[in-house]
Amino acid sequence: MLCFAVGCPDWLALPLPQRMQQAGVLEFNNLVEYGKKQPSDFGKFMVDWGTKQDPRAFVYDLMTKEQQDNLKKNLPPAELNKIRNGMNIADRHGLLGDLHQRARTFSTDTHGMM
Numbered sequence: 001m002l003c004f005a006v007g008c009p010d011w012l013a014l015p016l017p018q019r020m021q022q023a024g025v026l027e028f029n030n031l032v033e034y035g036k037k038q039p040s041d042f043g044k045f046m047v048d049w050g051t052k053q054d055p056r057a058f059v060y061d062l063m064t065k066e067q068q069d070n071l072k073k074n075l076p077p078a079e080l081n082k083i084r085n086g087m088n089i090a091d092r093h094g095l096l097g098d099l100h101q102r103a104r105t106f107s108t109d110t111h112g113m114m
Helices: 016-033 039-052 065-074 077-092 099-109
Strands: none
Touching (some): 016 039, 016 077
């Protein structure tokens, strides 16, 4: 769980670490398969992965409509792009639920950011 405070958004208590970690492992395996990384690079890759990804990308499909709307209207474009990229990675590996419908909504509501 990422949030222990009272009033913490429910989506922070959901299976975020597993989804984000699984995506990192799958991305690393792809890089090894294509000769872009060596298996010995795994530890460093995962440390970098954790700092370069936005955790919200891996739980967007678990957020309520209100949480999704707040996210889209309150973040600067750079953060929205980071979330979009993470959602694309998670989707590529089949880690998100009803992503396709929600991603289209995210895309149109953020002025073409997705």
